[in-house]
Amino acid sequence: MERMVDASSLGVLAKWTTGPRSKWITLFIWIVCTVVASLAFPAASRVERNNASYLPSSAPSVQAEQRIEENFPASTGAPALVVWYDKKGLTNTDIEIIKNVSERLRSHPVASQIAVPPLASMPAAALAPWMSKDKTTLVLPITLKSSATQAQLHQAVVQIQHAVEAAAGSRAIQGPLSGNGLHVRITGPVGIAVDAVSLFQHADFALLMATTLLVLALLIVIYRSPILAFVPLVTVGIAYGLISPILGELAAHHWITFDAQTTSIMTVLLFGAGTDYCLLMVARYREQLYQSEDKYSAIRRAVGGSAGAIAMSGLTVALALLSLLFAHYQSYHEFAVPFCLAIAIMALAGVTLLPALLAILGRVAFFPFIPRPEAGTKTTSPSPSRVRRGEPGALSRWVGHTVTSRSGIVTALGMLILIGLGLFTFQIRTTYSLISSFPPSMPSREGYTILSEHFAKGALAPVELLVPSDSAQAVTKALKDEPYIDTAYVAATNTHNRVALVDITLATDPYSNTAMADLARIHSVAEKALDAQSTDRAKNQVWISGPTATQADTKALTNRDTGVVMPIVIGMIALLLFMYLRSIVAVVYLIVTVVLSYVGALGAGWLVIHYALGSPAIQGAIPLYAFVFLVALGEDYNIFVLSRIWQAKGRVPHQEAIEQAVSSTSSVITSAGLILAGTFAVLASLPIQVLVQFGIVSAIGVLLDTFVVRPFIVPAITSLCGRFAYWPSYPSAKNHP
Known part of the structure; x- marks a missing residue:
C-alpha cells in the first residue's frame, strides 16, 4: 500500500464528525456515552485493588509462604510493629501504658488480629526481648491475618492508633520525634502497606488538579486564546469520564485489576498524550483556516491531514503498552489493559470529538488572534523577510x-x-x-528509622525458613556462625509433618540489595547443613519466606x-x-x-x-x-x-x-x-x-x-x-x- 492513509476513509470520518448537523450528533453521542457509563458503572478509583499480590503463585517466596501457612497457621500473618520510643529512656509510666495497650488489644482485638504478646502479665525483666539495649525503644508486634484486605489492614491500624491515643494521648502518635516524651509509630509490613496506599490515594486529586492547571497554563501561553486552551481539556475530560467507569466495570467483574499507582500514571498519560493529539489537529485546522473562508472545509482538510497520524500514534502507544501483558510481575502486567484502553479511547476522541468541537466553535476558538485567509499580507510587494500568517x-x-x-x-x-x-x-x-x-516524615518510615537505630536492622522484617524438623537445630547452629545474621532460632515445630520454622534476623537492612544477596548465602548454608544430616535430596528442601524473599523475587521477575x-x-x-x-x-x-x-x-x-x-x-x-x-x-x-x-x-x-x-x-x-x-x-x-x-x-x-x-x-x-x-x-x- 503506497499511500499511508486511505483518503476516502478520512473523508467519511470528517463528514460524519464535522458537518453542520453531524458535529452536534458527535458531541451528543460522546456526552451521552460518558454520562450513562458514569451512572451505570463504578469509577475506577472505587475498585482499585491495592493489596493484591504482585508476585505470581510460582514465585519461590509465595510457595514458601503457602507451605509455612499450611504447617504453622498460628505463626503466620502480617506483622504490624508498634514502636514505642522515648529518647531519654522509657519510664515506668511508659511501660504501664504499653502493658495497658497490650491488654486492651488482647481483650478487644482489632480487625483481622491473630496474636498480641501478653506483656501485661510479664514482669519487667521478661520485657527484654522486646526492648532495645539502651531502654529507649520497645516493639509491640501485632500479628494480623495474611489474607486481610487493604481495607481491613487500614481499619486495624486506625484501631491500634485509637488504643494508643486512649492510653498515651494523641501527641504520642502525632507529635514530632524531636520532642520529649513518649512517641509511637506503626511500621513493619502492615504499616508500610497502609502508608503506601494512603500516599497514592491522597496524591490522586492533587495530581489531577496540578496536571489540569499546568496544561491549561501552557495552552494559554501557546495559543494566547482562553477559549482554545479549554478545548483540549474538555476533550481529555470527556474521554477520561468515559474511560474511568469502563475500567471500573471491567475491574468489578474481575476481568482486570489495577491499583492507585496505575490510575495516577494513567491520569498523566491521558493529559499528556491526549493534549498532543489535540495540538496536532488544532495546528492543521489553523493552517487550513488561513487558506479557506469555509470553516467546514478547513476542518475536513485538517482531519484528512492529521487523523491518520493521530490514529497511528494511538495504535503504536496502545499496542506497546499492551505488550506488558507478557510481564509476569503484576505491577507491570496490570498496566497493560487500562493504559491500552485509555489511549485507544483518547485517540478516538482526538479524531472524532475534537474535530466536532472545533467545527462548532469555528474561528471563534482562536479569539482574539483569529486566523483568516491572507490576513495581514495585502501589500503588493512584501519584504522577503516577512512571513505570511500561518x-x-x-x-x-x-x-x-x-x-x-x-x-x-x-x-x-x-x-x-x-x-x-x-x-x-x-x-x-x-x-x-x-x-x-x-x-522521611511518613509514620512507617519514622518507625523503621527508630528500629534501625536501636535494634538490629533486620528486626523490621525477619526471614522465615522452613526446613525438616530433624535437621532444624543443625541448620540454626550453622546460620548463627554467619556474620550477616544477627539471630536465628527455631520458632515452631510441626511434628506431624516433620518440618520446623526457623526465624532469622539479618544484621543488615532487610530491604537492601545486600540482604537479597544474603538470602542466597542462607539457602546455601542451610542446604549444606541438611546434606550433612541426610543424603535424601528430595527431603532436604529449604523454603525461604518474608519481605526480603519477596523483594528478591521481585528483582528476579523484573x-x-x-x-x-x-x-x-x-x-x-x-x-x-x-x-x-x-x-x-x-x-x-x-x-x-x-x-x-x-x-x-x-x-x-x-x-x-x-x-x-x-x-x-x-x-x-x-x-x-x-x-x-x-x-x-x-x-x-x-x-x-x-x-x-x-x-x-x-x-x-x-x-x-x-x-x-x-x-x-x-x-x-x-x-x-x-x-x-x-x-x-x-x-x-x-x-x-x-x-x-x-x-x-x-x-x-x-x-x-x-x-x-x-x-x-x-x-x-x-x-x-x-x-x-x-x-x-x-x-x-x-x-x-
Whole structure:
C-alpha cells in the first residue's frame, strides 16, 4: 500500500464528525456515552485493588509462604510493629501504658488480629526481648491475618492508633520525634502497606488538579486564546469520564485489576498524550483556516491531514503498552489493559470529538488572534523577510534548512549527545525497597528509622525458613556462625509433618540489595547443613519466606520481564511503523534513535536523581516503566514528522520535503513535547519516590525527543539516506529525486 492513509476513509470520518448537523450528533453521542457509563458503572478509583499480590503463585517466596501457612497457621500473618520510643529512656509510666495497650488489644482485638504478646502479665525483666539495649525503644508486634484486605489492614491500624491515643494521648502518635516524651509509630509490613496506599490515594486529586492547571497554563501561553486552551481539556475530560467507569466495570467483574499507582500514571498519560493529539489537529485546522473562508472545509482538510497520524500514534502507544501483558510481575502486567484502553479511547476522541468541537466553535476558538485567509499580507510587494500568517517562523525554517544542509554534522552531534548521556547508565544503582520510596516524615518510615537505630536492622522484617524438623537445630547452629545474621532460632515445630520454622534476623537492612544477596548465602548454608544430616535430596528442601524473599523475587521477575517485554515492544513498534511507512530503512533508524533517546534519558535521569536530589539508587521498576512509555511516545513525534515528509515525497524533491515537514511541524511538536514533559514533571511534585523518579526520567526523555531527536537527528538521517529512506517503497519515476 503506497499511500499511508486511505483518503476516502478520512473523508467519511470528517463528514460524519464535522458537518453542520453531524458535529452536534458527535458531541451528543460522546456526552451521552460518558454520562450513562458514569451512572451505570463504578469509577475506577472505587475498585482499585491495592493489596493484591504482585508476585505470581510460582514465585519461590509465595510457595514458601503457602507451605509455612499450611504447617504453622498460628505463626503466620502480617506483622504490624508498634514502636514505642522515648529518647531519654522509657519510664515506668511508659511501660504501664504499653502493658495497658497490650491488654486492651488482647481483650478487644482489632480487625483481622491473630496474636498480641501478653506483656501485661510479664514482669519487667521478661520485657527484654522486646526492648532495645539502651531502654529507649520497645516493639509491640501485632500479628494480623495474611489474607486481610487493604481495607481491613487500614481499619486495624486506625484501631491500634485509637488504643494508643486512649492510653498515651494523641501527641504520642502525632507529635514530632524531636520532642520529649513518649512517641509511637506503626511500621513493619502492615504499616508500610497502609502508608503506601494512603500516599497514592491522597496524591490522586492533587495530581489531577496540578496536571489540569499546568496544561491549561501552557495552552494559554501557546495559543494566547482562553477559549482554545479549554478545548483540549474538555476533550481529555470527556474521554477520561468515559474511560474511568469502563475500567471500573471491567475491574468489578474481575476481568482486570489495577491499583492507585496505575490510575495516577494513567491520569498523566491521558493529559499528556491526549493534549498532543489535540495540538496536532488544532495546528492543521489553523493552517487550513488561513487558506479557506469555509470553516467546514478547513476542518475536513485538517482531519484528512492529521487523523491518520493521530490514529497511528494511538495504535503504536496502545499496542506497546499492551505488550506488558507478557510481564509476569503484576505491577507491570496490570498496566497493560487500562493504559491500552485509555489511549485507544483518547485517540478516538482526538479524531472524532475534537474535530466536532472545533467545527462548532469555528474561528471563534482562536479569539482574539483569529486566523483568516491572507490576513495581514495585502501589500503588493512584501519584504522577503516577512512571513505570511500561518506559515512557519524564522526559527522553524532555520531548523528545517539546517538538518538538510548540514545533515552529517547534525546527525553526529545529536548521536554524541545521546550516547554521552547514555554512558551514565553504567553508574545506575537500583533498589527494590518500598520504604525508601516514602518521604522521611511518613509514620512507617519514622518507625523503621527508630528500629534501625536501636535494634538490629533486620528486626523490621525477619526471614522465615522452613526446613525438616530433624535437621532444624543443625541448620540454626550453622546460620548463627554467619556474620550477616544477627539471630536465628527455631520458632515452631510441626511434628506431624516433620518440618520446623526457623526465624532469622539479618544484621543488615532487610530491604537492601545486600540482604537479597544474603538470602542466597542462607539457602546455601542451610542446604549444606541438611546434606550433612541426610543424603535424601528430595527431603532436604529449604523454603525461604518474608519481605526480603519477596523483594528478591521481585528483582528476579523484573529482570525477566525487562528481557522479554523490551524486545516485544521494539518488534511491535517496528512492525507498525513498517505497515505505515512501507520502509525498512526508515523503521531501522527510527527504532535506533528512539532507543538511544531512552538510554540518554535514563542516564540524564540518573544524574538528576543521584547527584542533584541525592538518592543513592533508583527504584528497580523505573527502567522498564520508562522504556515502554518513552519508546512508544517517542515514536509519536517521529510519526508526526515523517507523515509530512511521506505525504510530500511525490510532490517536491526529497530534501525540500524534509525541510517543509520539519518547518511546518516544529512549533506544534515543540508545544506538544513541552506539555507532555510538563505533565510527567508533575509527578516529581508527589511525595512518592517511584513516581518522582519515573516523572523525572520520562520528562527528560520527552524533552530529548522534542528538542534533539525529532527536529534534528531523524530529519538529518532521512536527509542523509536520500531516496533510500523510502526503501523498498521508492517514489515512482515521475516523482522528484
